[in-house]
Amino acid sequence: GAVVSQHPSRVICKSGTSVKIECRSLDFQATTMFWYRQFPKQSLMLMATSNEGSKATYEQGVEKDKFLINHASLTLSTLTVTSAHPEDSSFYICSAREPGGGSEPYEQYFGPGTRLTVT
């Protein structure tokens, strides 16, 4: 099946610094990638939809200037958390959709996630 990688898997940073998370589709080209955030014991919250070559579409309540998304190629999307604060500590997960649907229409393939801790 389709594989999505995410890097780093864990990161600890100091308040006020920026952190970049990479999401790569390894064996397929992903025209659409999604970025989610998950707080402990809660479900996935979609932050933004990233389309290759165009600006990301952010969900209501997500600050686009704080969470910068760049989908520069068909296999790479990046999420940069700028001026991170302790309340940004969360599990960030990306997913990608394979053009044509893959094994199931509109199935999303998930990366392993990045646990961000802001101290």
Next chain:
Amino acid sequence: GQNIDQPTEMTATEGAIVQINCTYQTSGFNGLFWYQQHAGEAPTFLSYNVLDGLEEKGRFSSFLSRSKGYSYLLLKELQMKDSASYLCAVLDSNYQLIWGAGTKLIIKP
């Protein structure tokens, strides 16, 4: 608004059968997914239903009734490794996935 409901937590015994229900109210419907998520890991795909009826895949089966806005995930011959959260997600009219809060399944020996 869009809403997906599933129980917060369920407990079952190893070797038994458990059914996890999901009801939904969404703007349009283009299919329903079930994902499994172990603690600290990303979700993994279990099933996709777009037509009414039961889809069986080994120990896991998923059922859909579009008229009732209802689905269930049936897990048979439960194993300890099945302890996880099970997420129901609906693809709406914009082909956007709407996620339920997840059901934490606890398996006891």
